Amino acid sequence: MNRLLALLLVVGVTYLITSRVPPPGFAARGTGLALGFTLIAAALAGEIFGRLRLPRITGYLLFGMLCGPYLGEIINSAMARELQFVNGVAIALIAFVAGTEFNLQRLRPRLRAMLEMGAVIILLMWIGLWAVYWAAWPWLPLVPEADALQRLALSALLSTVTVTFSPTVTIAVIAESRARGPLAELVLAVVILGDLMLIVLFTLSSEAVRWSLGEAPLAGAGIVSGLAWEIFGSLAFGALVGSIFALYLRGVGREVTVVLLGVCALLSQLGSALHFEPLLAALAAGLVVENIAPPQGDALRDAVERGALPVLVIFFAAAGANLHLAALAEIGLLAIGVSALRLAFIRLGTHLGCRAAGLDSPQARMVWMGLVSQAGVTLGLAILVASEFPGWGEQLATLTVALIALHEMVGPILFRSALARAGEIGKMDEHVPAPRARDGAGEAEAPAQA
Amino acid sequence: MPRPFEKSREIGGPDPIDVGVSDRRLPLRALVPRLLRRRAALGLAPAIAPAVIFVPLGVLMGPAFLGLLSPDVLVHLDAVVSVGLAALGVFVGMALKLQSARDRALLGAGCVESSLTIAFVTGAVWYLLTKWGMPLTLPVPLVALTLGICAAASSAGLVEASSDVRHRTATRIADLDDALPILVGGAVVALVASTDAPRVSDALVWTGRTCLVGLTIAVAGWLLFERAHSDAERGVFIIGTLVLLGGSAAYLSASPLLSGMTAGLFWTWTPGRAEQMVRESLRKFQHPLIVLLLLVAGASCRPTVAAVWLFAPLVLFRLAGKLAGGWVAARLLEEVTPGDLGTYLVAPGLLGIAFALNVDQWAGARGGTDILTATVAATLAGEALAMLLVPTKGDAPTEATRTEATPA
Numbered sequence: 001m002n003r004l005l006a007l008l009l010v011v012g013v014t015y016l017i018t019s020r021v022p023p024p025g026f027a028a029r030g031t032g033l034a035l036g037f038t039l040i041a042a043a044l045a046g047e048i049f050g051r052l053r054l055p056r057i058t059g060y061l062l063f064g065m066l067c068g069p070y071l072g073e074i075i076n077s078a079m080a081r082e083l084q085f086v087n088g089v090a091i092a093l094i095a096f097v098a099g100t101e102f103n104l105q106r107l108r109p110r111l112r113a114m115l116e117m118g119a120v121i122i123l124l125m126w127i128g129l130w131a132v133y134w135a136a137w138p139w140l141p142l143v144p145e146a147d148a149l150q151r152l153a154l155s156a157l158l159s160t161v162t163v164t165f166s167p168t169v170t171i172a173v174i175a176e177s178r179a180r181g182p183l184a185e186l187v188l189a190v191v192i193l194g195d196l197m198l199i200v201l202f203t204l205s206s207e208a209v210r211w212s213l214g215e216a217p218l219a220g221a222g223i224v225s226g227l228a229w230e231i232f233g234s235l236a237f238g239a240l241v242g243s244i245f246a247l248y249l250r251g252v253g254r255e256v257t258v259v260l261l262g263v264c265a266l267l268s269q270l271g272s273a274l275h276f277e278p279l280l281a282a283l284a285a286g287l288v289v290e291n292i293a294p295p296q297g298d299a300l301r302d303a304v305e306r307g308a309l310p311v312l313v314i315f316f317a318a319a320g321a322n323l324h325l326a327a328l329a330e331i332g333l334l335a336i337g338v339s340a341l342r343l344a345f346i347r348l349g350t351h352l353g354c355r356a357a358g359l360d361s362p363q364a365r366m367v368w369m370g371l372v373s374q375a376g377v378t379l380g381l382a383i384l385v386a387s388e389f390p391g392w393g394e395q396l397a398t399l400t401v402a403l404i405a406l407h408e409m410v411g412p413i414l415f416r417s418a419l420a421r422a423g424e425i426g427k428m429d430e431h432v433p434a435p436r437a438r439d440g441a442g443e444a445e446a447p448a449q450a
Numbered sequence: 451m452p453r454p455f456e457k458s459r460e461i462g463g464p465d466p467i468d469v470g471v472s473d474r475r476l477p478l479r480a481l482v483p484r485l486l487r488r489r490a491a492l493g494l495a496p497a498i499a500p501a502v503i504f505v506p507l508g509v510l511m512g513p514a515f516l517g518l519l520s521p522d523v524l525v526h527l528d529a530v531v532s533v534g535l536a537a538l539g540v541f542v543g544m545a546l547k548l549q550s551a552r553d554r555a556l557l558g559a560g561c562v563e564s565s566l567t568i569a570f571v572t573g574a575v576w577y578l579l580t581k582w583g584m585p586l587t588l589p590v591p592l593v594a595l596t597l598g599i600c601a602a603a604s605s606a607g608l609v610e611a612s613s614d615v616r617h618r619t620a621t622r623i624a625d626l627d628d629a630l631p632i633l634v635g636g637a638v639v640a641l642v643a644s645t646d647a648p649r650v651s652d653a654l655v656w657t658g659r660t661c662l663v664g665l666t667i668a669v670a671g672w673l674l675f676e677r678a679h680s681d682a683e684r685g686v687f688i689i690g691t692l693v694l695l696g697g698s699a700a701y702l703s704a705s706p707l708l709s710g711m712t713a714g715l716f717w718t719w720t721p722g723r724a725e726q727m728v729r730e731s732l733r734k735f736q737h738p739l740i741v742l743l744l745l746v747a748g749a750s751c752r753p754t755v756a757a758v759w760l761f762a763p764l765v766l767f768r769l770a771g772k773l774a775g776g777w778v779a780a781r782l783l784e785e786v787t788p789g790d791l792g793t794y795l796v797a798p799g800l801l802g803i804a805f806a807l808n809v810d811q812w813a814g815a816r817g818g819t820d821i822l823t824a825t826v827a828a829t830l831a832g833e834a835l836a837m838l839l840v841p842t843k844g845d846a847p848t849e850a851t852r853t854e855a856t857p858a
Contacts (some may be wrong), residue, residue, distance in 0.1 A: 006673040010694070013666045017698055031529035032697020039690030040670070043683065087524075258738070309682045310689060 010037060011067075015074050015259045034079035039310060041067070042317035053420070055412040056176050057169065057316045062164045062409070066322020073320050088268030089261060090315035091168055092282040097190060097262060097304055099242075099286015100172040107185060111332035117357035117364070118190035121349035121371070122163065122197050128345045129159040138259060141334070153212040156205040161381050161400055162342055164190045164198050166411065172312055173415050181424035183363040187370030187415070195279060195377060196231065202381055203227055206388065213389075234276040238284030241267055246284065246293035249300060254302035261311075262315075269325060279377070287333035319408065327401040335402035342403075346371050362422070369418035373411025374404050452593065499605075501803060504741050505826055508748020519749035529697065531746055531807060534739040536696035536710035537732060538804050542632060543714020544725055545625040556619070558628035559779040563795065564602040566775035567768070568631065572598035574767040575760075584759060587816040588642065596638055597760065600806050600825040601768035602631040605799025615785050620794030623779065628801050635805050636660050636708035637709045642814035643703035654705060663702065664709030667694050667717040675727045688731040703812060707804060740800065747803045750810055751823040760824035765831045772796055797836035798829045 014037040042063040049059030069077040107114070133155035138144050147155055156194040170191045174184045203226065231374035245263050249256065267285060289300070328335065350368040354360055386393040419425050511518040519527075548554050576594035579586070586593055604624045640656035671691035678684035695713055699706035717724040751757075776792025783791075804824035810818040 002673045002677055006670040009666055009670040013663060013670075013698065014694075017663070017701055021702055029528065031699075031701050032532050032693055032702040034697070035529070036690050036692070036694025036697045037685055039693060041685050043690065047683075061717075082529075102594070110658075257734075305680075305682045306685055310686050313686060 003047070007041060011074070014041075016354060018074055018076065027397055030079040031078070031082040031085075034075050034083050035314065036313055037074070038064070038065075038317045038321075041189045042313045043309075046313065050176075053416075055173050056174050056415040057312065058409065058412045060313055060316035061320035061412075064317035065323055065325070066320075068321030068323070068432050070323070070325040078248060080321035082313060083321060084447075086314045086318070088272065088278060089264045092233075092267040092278050093304075093308055093311055094168045094171045094175075094315075095263070095279045095282035096260075096267070096286040096289075097175055097308065098167065098192070099238075099283040099288075100290040100304075101171075101174070101180075101185075101289055103186065104287075105147035107189075110182075110214065111189075113357040113359050114186055114189040115193060117186070117350075117359055117367070118193040119197075120353035120356045121190060121346070121367075122194050124349040124352060125163045125342070125345040126159050126201060128348070129162050129341065129379050130155050131393075132341060133158050133160035141331075142395055148211045150209075153205065153208040156398060157209050157385065160198055160201045160205050160397065161378060161385065161402070162167040162338060163194070164374060164378040164379060164381060165194045165371055166375040166408075167191045167195050168315075168377075169375050169408065169412055170370060171371075172316070173373075173419070175308065175314070177416055178424045178428040179419045179424040180427040181363065181419075181422060182361060183366055183370070183419060183422040184424050186359075186364060186367050188426065190367060190371065192283065194371075198377075198381075199230060199277060199424075200227055206385070209389070210327050214432075215388075230275060230277055232281065233274070234271065234278075234280035235284045237271060237274065237276050238267065239288050240282035241281070242285030242288030243293065246289045248291070250293065253299050256299045257307045260300070260303045261307050277429055323405050323408065324398075324401045325405060327398045328405045330371070331399055331402045335347075335399060335406060338399065339403055339406050343372065363424075365421060366418045371417040372407055372414050374407040378404055423445055471607075486815070499797065499799070500740060501744055501798075501800060501826075501829050502833050504744035505748040505751075505803070505830065508745035509751055510748075511745060512749030512751070514752075519745065523612050524676050524746060524749060526556075526659045527742070527746055528811060529700065530739075530742060531811065532706045533693050533696035533701040534743045535706035536713075537692055537736065538700065538727065538743075538801065539632060539705075539707040539710020539712075540692065540695070540714035540717075540732065541710075541800070542625075542628045542709040543716075544706070544713055544729065546629055546711075547718045547725075555782060556622050557626045559782045560623045561630045562586045562782065562789070563623060563772075563775035563779035564604075564627040564630045566778055567602045567609055567771035568598040568634065570774060571572045571600075571601040571764070571767045572770035573768075575763060578763055582759070584756060586756065586820075588813060588818075590614075592638065592641055593719070593760075593817060593821065596642070596806075596809055596821055597764055597824070599638060600802040600821070601764060601771060601828070603628055603799055603801035603805070604772065604795035605797045616787075616790050617794065618802065619772050619783060620791055622705075623791065624795055627795070631801070631805070632705070632707045632711050633657075634707040635808075639669060639705040639808055639812065640703070642809050642818070656702075657708065658700060660702065660704040660708045661712045663698050663704075664695060664712030665716055667691060667698065667709070667719055668713035671713070671720070671728075672720055673715060673722045673822050674858075676722055679700045683758055684727065684730060688728055691733075705808060707801075707808060728847060732808075743800070743804060743807065747807050747826055750807070750814070751826050752843070753820050753823060754820050756817070756820040757823035757827070760832075764828040765835075768798070768828060768832065769796065769835065796832060796839050799831040803829055 014033065017033065017429045042060045045063035046056035046059035049062075050056045064075070064080075066072050067074040069075065069231065075083070104111075133140065133310065134151055137151045137155060140158075141160070143150070143154060157254055170187055172415065173179075241263060247261070248259060263285070264282065267282045271281045346368045350371075353367075355369055356365045357364075382397040385400075386397035389396075416425075508519065510516060513520055513524075546557070572591075572594045575597050576591055579590045579594060588596075592711065598694060598785065604627060636657040637650070639655040640653040640660075641650070644652065666693075673693075675684060676689040678687055691713070692710075695709045696706045698704075699709045714725075714728075717728055772795050773792035776790075776795050778792040780786045786794075802825050803822075806822040808816075810822040814822075
């Protein structure tokens with residue numbers, strides 16, 4: 001009751017301010033109001049969803065959508081854009097947390113099967129969707145006049161954008177439901193593998209589109225070196241930053257929350273400036289911290305808990321506020337059709353992937369439920385396409401945004417329900433591995449607070 | 451046993467570094483090694499006021515020199531500045547915990563001292579500006595009142611176990627004398643932010659609204675803090691409340707210091723542990739926020755002709771105003787001599803810069819930057835004067851003090 005009253009007060013005061021007073025001269029003046037309002041109200045909305053056994057991040061997203069510029073207008077479009085300033089840090093933080101969840105010693109026996117399954121799912125989805133798009137091209141509202149070669153390249157590009165998953169949503173659902181187990185690990189492995197493979201596929205297919213449209217010659221060596229820089233450079237950069245952070249944790253260990261957020265800002269900002277993939281770099285940093293120099297005690301765990309919650313709340317509420325519902329209304333039927341097709345290929349890929357990798361557990365068969373979400377990566381690719389190929393690229397972006405609007409709402413709910421069915425929710429707190437003997441610490445870490 | 455005059459607000463109150471190196475009168479050859487031996491977040495102790503270090507650093511990082519804090523970056527830091535100002539306001543509000551008749555007497559003395567300083571500086575600057583005929587975009591009385599408020603803030607340094615009763619009293623008064631300038635400053639910010647012809651009645655209405663918004667947000671926070679399910683969730687609520695206090699004030703073109711002070715006051719006066727929780731959370735962020743405020747203030751300064759002309763009178767009138775205000779206020783108390791109190795309050799602290807920064811947010815191009823630059827320079831000069839004038843524990847008390855002072 002008290003929380004509801006607080007929520008009403010916060011919503012009421014923000015609504016009165018934004019509805020009675022014209023927005024200030026420049027957008028940055030509204031940032032604080034949007035940020036404070038979002039932090040409190042979205043956190044409370046997420047908690048209501050948690051009580052209903054739904055993912056909290058769906059609560060943050062829905063809150064953003066309801067209060068955002070397309071519906072409630074408590075957060076106007078300028079404020080919604082300003083809220084996205086946390087995106088870089090949030091993505092890096094989420095990937096860092098994912099890296100620390102990958103204990104290679106624990107995963108080694110199943111790693112090969114997991115990667116095999118992931119490769120089958122991704123390739124089958126990509127090839128299947130490519131074939132369907134190629135066949136259905138004349139009816140798609142993109143470039144109906146494209147010749148056969150152009151259709152091949154364009155279908156490959158569209159297929160790449162459609163296949164993408166959302167590592168951020170996947171990791172966020174796992175983190176907020178404190179899930180640990182075969183399903184969570186399998187979905188995480190497939191999603192991250194998908195991210196790696198799709199970087200390569202996107203680069204290749206967009207080059208192919210440019211070449212087929214006569215906009216640029218084929219640049220083989222350049223593509224390979226660019227990809228190598230992006231993938232291996234990201235991993236090396238992340239590993240370096242992770243090593244320094246691990247040293248800090250062991251040697252100093254103070255103000256860990258602030259330093260962790262600083263590390264994430266460094267990974268995202270410097271990484272982007274150097275053309276690295278922030279997600280991969282942060283993942284590598286987390287992997288190094290967890291597997292090579294694991295911290296002693298709970299300092300990092302506490303820091304992640306303290307730092308992650310506000311960042312996740314703002315990140316997902318901002319994502320909800322910036323969801324272009326107009327795109328869904330404009331191209332909704334086509335988006336639903338493409339979404340159904342994608343879902344069918346995800347299920348088929350999971351089925352065949354399980355068989356190919358020899359994984360026949362109930363958890364492995366539920367992996368498809370964790371692969372539905374799409375968010376930032378997909379949107380990023382769509383924006384790239386729209387900026388590089390004006391005209392049809394913008395139409396493709398509209399379709400992609402509509403797909404994201406669908407999958408961002410449905411995906412987390414499906415994944416959380418799969419985790420619940422697999423009995424993995426809350427296991428992160430129950431089973432915490434003891435620190436390795438070489439650390440010289442004998443006792444297990446204390447379970448973190450939920 | 452808690453000490454009755456424990457200083458609790460000034461840049462975060464007791465801190466290991468503050469306790470470690472705090473003697474203003476250490477010889478340089480003894481001070482430097484002690485500073486170097488310290489490991490601390492700020493890397494310095496109150497022997498040097500933070501403004502002395504971070505404002506020049508801000509100037510160096512600003513558009514005039516290195517350009518690290520470029521105008522674009524400063525625009526984006528605007529939201530953080532508002533949050534920092536609100537946090538400072540919360541500290542002032544929480545310092546107004548009046549537990550006894552003596553506390554109320556100290557508040558009265560603080561208000562008398564600050565109101566006299568405001569009146570003296572405002573009147574003197576108004577007279578001078580009118581005589582000089584200096585071309586200003588903002589109305590002369592408004593500029594004079596703004597400078598008066600900037601001058602009213604004071605800081606009497608950190609209280610230690612060995613501090614004498616004069617120092618303890620002065621420190622508590624320095625905590626309490628910020629309340630009135632912030633309240634008056636709420637109306638001044640409304641007048642400054644108004645692009646139409648400023649009207650006092652409108653400004654008073656806006657001040658009331660700012661307090662009301664601050665109070666509503668404080669009530670929402672109060673309902674949430676103690677009922678959070680985890681420390682992480684409580685952290686989100688506290689940070690969210692502070693950001694909302696600063697953000698709503700920024701959106702309304704109002705004073706975040708005032709909305710923050712209203713909230714701090716509410717949490718202090720209501721039952722429960724809200725005040726303690728906010729204080730603990732703020733302890734983690736106060737140093738970065740204050741450093742950021744000072745860096746932004748330094749980077750925003752412009753050495754214009756108007757700023758240079760405003761600087762010297764501000765230093766002079768502030769010193770005179772503080773001495774006169776302290777002299778009158780000390781007559782309401784028993785334990786300090788009229789001559790001592792004003793001297794203790796010469797160090798300006800941070801609040802003057804914070805208020806000038808707030809004015810600069812709304813009227814930078816209309817003279818706000820001149821006011822900020824003059825205030826920043828006067829603060830640095832005030833800190834230098836304080837090094838020379840403020841009595842330290844090593845000084846022998848005067849005869850009058852020995853007879854009048856009562857043990858704390």
